[in-house]
Amino acid sequence: MSTTEAMSVGYQNRAATRKSMNILRNWALPLLLVLLFVISALLVPNFSELTTIRAIFLQTALIGICAVGMTALTLSGNLFSLGVTPTVILGAMVYVWVGEASKSMWIAAAVTIVAVLVTGVVQGFIVSLGLNAVIVTLAVGAVIYGVTALVTKGALVEPSEKVDLAGFATFAIFGIPLPVIVFVVFTAVAWLLTQHTLIGRKIFLLGANKSAAEISGISPRATTVWAFILMSFGFGIAAVLASAQIHSVQADQLPALTLDTVAAVLVGGCAVSGGDGSPIKSAIGALFIATVAQIMVLLSVPDGLKQLVLGIVVVALVVILHVLRKAGSR
Amino acid sequence: MSDVGRWFQKYLLQFVVLAIVIASMYALYPNFHVETSIERIMPLGVVAAGLAVTMIAGEFDLSIASMAAFSGALTIWLSPIGLIPALLIAIVVGTLLGMVQGWAIARLGISSLVFTIGTLILFRGLTWVVTSGVSIRVSDVKSTDVFRVDILKFLSPLSLTGIVIFILLGIFLAYTRWGREIYALGGARNEAIAAGVRYKRGMMVAFGISGGLGAVGGGMTSALNGSASPTAFGSLLLGALAVVLVGGISLSGGRGTMVNVFLGFAIIAILSAGLAGMGAKAFVAELFTGVLLLVVLLFDYLIRTLSERDRKKRLKKVAISTA
Numbered sequence: 271m272s273t274t275e276a277m278s279v280g281y282q283n284r285a286a287t288r289k290s291m292n293i294l295r296n297w298a299l300p301l302l303l304v305l306l307f308v309i310s311a312l313l314v315p316n317f318s319e320l321t322t323i324r325a326i327f328l329q330t331a332l333i334g335i336c337a338v339g340m341t342a343l344t345l346s347g348n349l350f351s352l353g354v355t356p357t358v359i360l361g362a363m364v365y366v367w368v369g370e371a372s373k374s375m376w377i378a379a380a381v382t383i384v385a386v387l388v389t390g391v392v393q394g395f396i397v398s399l400g401l402n403a404v405i406v407t408l409a410v411g412a413v414i415y416g417v418t419a420l421v422t423k424g425a426l427v428e429p430s431e432k433v434d435l436a437g438f439a440t441f442a443i444f445g446i447p448l449p450v451i452v453f454v455v456f457t458a459v460a461w462l463l464t465q466h467t468l469i470g471r472k473i474f475l476l477g478a479n480k481s482a483a484e485i486s487g488i489s490p491r492a493t494t495v496w497a498f499i500l501m502s503f504g505f506g507i508a509a510v511l512a513s514a515q516i517h518s519v520q521a522d523q524l525p526a527l528t529l530d531t532v533a534a535v536l537v538g539g540c541a542v543s544g545g546d547g548s549p550i551k552s553a554i555g556a557l558f559i560a561t562v563a564q565i566m567v568l569l570s571v572p573d574g575l576k577q578l579v580l581g582i583v584v585v586a587l588v589v590i591l592h593v594l595r596k597a598g599s600r
Numbered sequence: 601m602s603d604v605g606r607w608f609q610k611y612l613l614q615f616v617v618l619a620i621v622i623a624s625m626y627a628l629y630p631n632f633h634v635e636t637s638i639e640r641i642m643p644l645g646v647v648a649a650g651l652a653v654t655m656i657a658g659e660f661d662l663s664i665a666s667m668a669a670f671s672g673a674l675t676i677w678l679s680p681i682g683l684i685p686a687l688l689i690a691i692v693v694g695t696l697l698g699m700v701q702g703w704a705i706a707r708l709g710i711s712s713l714v715f716t717i718g719t720l721i722l723f724r725g726l727t728w729v730v731t732s733g734v735s736i737r738v739s740d741v742k743s744t745d746v747f748r749v750d751i752l753k754f755l756s757p758l759s760l761t762g763i764v765i766f767i768l769l770g771i772f773l774a775y776t777r778w779g780r781e782i783y784a785l786g787g788a789r790n791e792a793i794a795a796g797v798r799y800k801r802g803m804m805v806a807f808g809i810s811g812g813l814g815a816v817g818g819g820m821t822s823a824l825n826g827s828a829s830p831t832a833f834g835s836l837l838l839g840a841l842a843v844v845l846v847g848g849i850s851l852s853g854g855r856g857t858m859v860n861v862f863l864g865f866a867i868i869a870i871l872s873a874g875l876a877g878m879g880a881k882a883f884v885a886e887l888f889t890g891v892l893l894l895v896v897l898l899f900d901y902l903i904r905t906l907s908e909r910d911r912k913k914r915l916k917k918v919a920i921s922t923a
Contacts, residue, residue: 349713396894399901402851404660404713405841409893412838416887424883521883525831529721542714574728574830581722588718592710 291598303558314568326564331449332508334556337534338460338549339504344535346497347477347544348403353411354528360414361386361509362519363427369435383506390502394495419521428518439514449511460549469496477544533584534559539591614863621870642762643817645865648843650813652861657806658786658853659712665836666723667694667811668818673730675819676828679738683823690819698811699804706803728830735829744826758820770858782806787854835886842889843868845896
């Protein structure tokens with residue numbers, strides 16, 4: 271065998287490994303999820319009951335909508351947001367206030383989404399100056415939390431008896447609750463937006479290679495702001511659904527939402543360096559985290575252990591996905 | 601210019617801000633005491649110093665607040681063997697966990713932001729397990745008295761430890777080989793590695809220090825209060841970040857000293873003492889820290905763009921005069 275032939279065989283082998291690594295990376299989480307469902311259905315009492323599945327999906331809907339939104343930010347190379355909870359709580363409060371004033375849940379929902387979009391645009395502008403998104407969102411999150419706590423004085427914000435704002439949470443089609451439907455539709459729309467539209471392509475390219483994106487005429491500033499807009503749109507929808515669901519809102523609520531959302535995006539397999547990932551992956555990541563949490567509820571695992579297991583799952587999956595990605599790109 | 605003059609010029613901005621802050625505090629509260637305000641939140645300074653080391657190394661330790669909560673819980677949990685041995689064990693455990701983090705980050709070549717947000721959740725989980733989800737207290741309340749004796753009138757063991765840590769860490773970073781290597785890895789990583797700096801060791805040292813100092817901050821706070829809660833230190837990361845950035849540590853790595861961190865800490869400490877003096881609630885402090893952080897970020901951005909513009913203008917002038 272000549273040297274060139276040996277080289278080409280070696281190259282083909284490497285290409286084959288690379289391909290299988292990438293297949294493994296893309297299908298690792300869905301497979302794990304199916305495995306988790308099968309094992310739990312066999313071993314965990316009450317797991318296969320309709321109420322459990324419903325609870326898992328309702329839980330997934332909130333985390334998932336936030337995670338799918340945040341995927342746009344991660345894809346654009348701007349890491350992740352540490353201000354999910356305060357933003358969603360602010361939106362939830364706006365929903366109650368406007369709903370109370372206008373007596374219409376539709377107007378309330380529209381105003382809520384616009385209000386949350388405004389916070390996103392502001393943060394997008396700050397980050398697009400070239401500042402670190404994690405730090406900016408942490409700081410803005412602290413400001414939003416401070417303002418909501420200050421305005422409400424830490425008290426509950428709840429609609430009066432006369433106004434019904436729970437419609438978005440109680441409505442169901444064929445027994446499927448509206449939040450779950452919204453989650454699925456939002457994921458599909460986000461997938462279409464990121465994969466098949468100009469702005470989605472720009473976000474991908476900016477995250478994959480910033481200087482190449484700049485040279486090919488993509489404005490990093492405008493694209494970053496767009497990524498923030500897409501993310502905030504998700505947060506706005508999540509805020510409406512959360513508010514309709516929990517009825518009375520308080521500044522200290524949903525403390526775990528930020529980390530659950532970030533965990534869903536990371537476990538889903540988005541590259542934090544940007545340019546690699548998909549809203550569908552993040553949605554599956556959210557489903558995975560909600561399923562693990564629900565299984566532990568059924569097994570009546572104490573709160574502490576639940577947190578620990580979640581932490582171990584996140585660290586382990588992030589490391590495995592990272593190793594597979596490295597092996598696949600070599 | 602003399603060395604002392606140059607030293608002051610380097611930290612001019614921070615000194616000016618500090619002077620303004622102190623002056624306005626004395627104007628607002630005639631019986632204000634600078635030293636007591638620093639004393640009360642010394643753990644924040646220690647934790648910020650740890651965060652600063654990872655930032656100088658060009659990385660970021662998001663898990664440091666969870667580490668503080670975990671070490672606090674561990675200290676109280678182990679307190680039946682004596683509070684001081686328990687604290688020492690917690691610090692050793694924190695340092696070791698930090699070193700493992702540093703090793704994993706270097707070995708895997710993973711972004712420290714990603715890895716440490718995973719360990720942020722993990723350490724918080726460990727805290728919940730150790731405290732079994734409730735606030736725990738030391739059985740012997742008098743045992744915390746060791747931390748309340750006065751040394752030299754106004755120094756408590758806590759603030760003395762904090763100051764010693766600042767001095768030792770400053771010397772370590774500025775004058776030892778391992779310390780200089782951390783700067784090299786943060787400032788120009790590829791060049792440093794090419795020149796023979798050991799990347800894995802540098803990361804283990806940097807994250808070992810941040811883990812250890814997170815443990816010192818959390819452990820000492822809990823030891824002093826004689827209690828630990830699973831949800832403690834929720835806004836510590838924000839506070840530490842504010843200290844580090846107000847002090848003038850560069851976000852891009854390789855720049856900044858312990859003097860920066862200490863000045864930043866003094867500014868934040870006095871401001872928060874002022875807020876507490878007004879009877880402001882915790883969320884007001886958080887709001888304030890958030891605004892301050894944004895102002896510092898934007899200020900830093902302005903200075904960077906202006907100096908860049910200035911540099912370009914000068915380059916153009918040179919180009920014209922040589923043409």
